[in-house]
Amino acid sequence: MFIMVLLLHQSYSVFNQSINISIIFSVAREPDLQEWTARTRVYDILHEPVRIAMVGKYTGLSDSYLSVLKALLHASVACRRKLVVEWVAAGDLEDVTATEAPDVYKNAWDLLKGSDGVLVPGGFGDRGVQGKILAAKYARENKVPFLGICLGMQIAVIEFARSALGLHDANSTEFDPETSHPCVIFMPEGSKTYMGGTMRLGSRRTYFKVPNCKSAKLYSNASFVDERHRHRYEVNPNMVPQFENAGLSFVGRDETGRRMEIIELPSHPYFVGTQFHPEFKSRPGKPSALFLGLVAAASGQLDAVLQNYGNESKVLPNGISNGKPTVKTYQNGNAIKSSNGSLNGVYSNGNGVHH
Ligand SMILES: NC(=O)CC[C@H](N)C(=O)O
Numbered sequence: 585m586f587i588m589v590l591l592l593h594q595s596y597s598v599f600n601q602s603i604n605i606s607i608i609f610s611v612a613r614e615p616d617l618q619e620w621t622a623r624t625r626v627y628d629i630l631h632e633p634v635r636i637a638m639v640g641k642y643t644g645l646s647d648s649y650l651s652v653l654k655a656l657l658h659a660s661v662a663c664r665r666k667l668v669v670e671w672v673a674a675g676d677l678e679d680v681t682a683t684e685a686p687d688v689y690k691n692a693w694d695l696l697k698g699s700d701g702v703l704v705p706g707g708f709g710d711r712g713v714q715g716k717i718l719a720a721k722y723a724r725e726n727k728v729p730f731l732g733i734c735l736g737m738q739i740a741v742i743e744f745a746r747s748a749l750g751l752h753d754a755n756s757t758e759f760d761p762e763t764s765h766p767c768v769i770f771m772p773e774g775s776k777t778y779m780g781g782t783m784r785l786g787s788r789r790t791y792f793k794v795p796n797c798k799s800a801k802l803y804s805n806a807s808f809v810d811e812r813h814r815h816r817y818e819v820n821p822n823m824v825p826q827f828e829n830a831g832l833s834f835v836g837r838d839e840t841g842r843r844m845e846i847i848e849l850p851s852h853p854y855f856v857g858t859q860f861h862p863e864f865k866s867r868p869g870k871p872s873a874l875f876l877g878l879v880a881a882a883s884g885q886l887d888a889v890l891q892n893y894g895n896e897s898k899v900l901p902n903g904i905s906n907g908k909p910t911v912k913t914y915q916n917g918n919a920i921k922s923s924n925g926s927l928n929g930v931y932s933n934g935n936g937v938h939h
Pocket residue numbers: 705706707708709733734735736758814815816817818
């Protein structure tokens with residue numbers, strides 16, 4: 585993509601000259617491609633890998649997770665790491681695979697255990713859910729950086745209910761309508777725009793409830809953020825006090841306080857889940873805050889990143905710096921700039937190495 589922009593510009597110039605269109609449209613300005621060129625250069629020299637296990641249902645179809653992959657890529661370049669995505673089919677982590685296809689099972693677990701961070705993206709339907717729960721458990725217990733998005737956050741909550749609260753049949757009513765411990769429940773949003781629709785869709789506001797949490801710092805200490813949604817189920821608000829007593833923190837909520845938007849485990853190096861989809865607002869040069877957190881944690885740079893956020897224009901060891909946030913809102917990713925002023929994010933059609 586990145587190279588494409590430069591190539592397109594080149595061919596556009598040739599076309600212009602051949603039909604002398606530039607005389608007619610002499611007002612057209614030469615585009616400033618400095619930033620893009622700088623990004624390509626940064627991207628080309630990345631060599632130290634950061635391995636992220638992507639635990640999902642459609643691992644054979646990387647396009648299903650395109651936005652997530654791009655967001656990981658933006659964050660990896662900001663952290664000066666070469667992104668290696670380890671695709672792990674969630675079902676392969678499940679006990680049933682251990683008996684039916686032991687090699688597949690072993691390979692899936694080897695990939696997960698060889699990764700620096702774990703990402704469970706959004707999804708619908710119950711295939712692979714148990715495998716995703718096992719991946720979240722592995723990350724939580726072994727202090728491996730974890731980001732769960734939408735369904736990924738919901739399965740992290742189910743896992744916590746089962747392991748930390750001892751509620752063995754805890755589940756989402758999406759997967760078990762009869763569960764005696766419904767920790768994720770159907771919470772449709774009445775919508776005047778989408779008549780009859782039950783999906784909570786589009787941009788909604790999340791307020792930070794715990795000012796010093798990692799997520800708030802990553803969002804430059806904003807007091808609220810607007811991110812995009814696409815879901816029907818949510819954490820059961822009536823069970824939140826139980827979860828909080830056991831150490832799971834609900835650091836971001838909607839304006840009513842009833843819809844849980846961001847979870848964190850303060851006792852863990854980086855264990856974050858979001859009901860929204862932060863990947864949709866990630867941009868080259870403006871990586872999504874929570875993806876940046878995941879990749880920074882997975883590459884041993886989270887402390888440096890957190891220390892610098894909210895402080896005035898400090899430069900990180902790897903050359904990343906940030907400007908002092910001027911507003912207390914966060915709309916579209918942190919503008920992370922390298923010390924020489926060029927933007928770090930790279931947008932490319934590939935996403936590092938696929939396994
Ligand atoms: N986008 C998603 O991950 C959706 C999660 C879940 N299936 C829900 O509807 O709430």
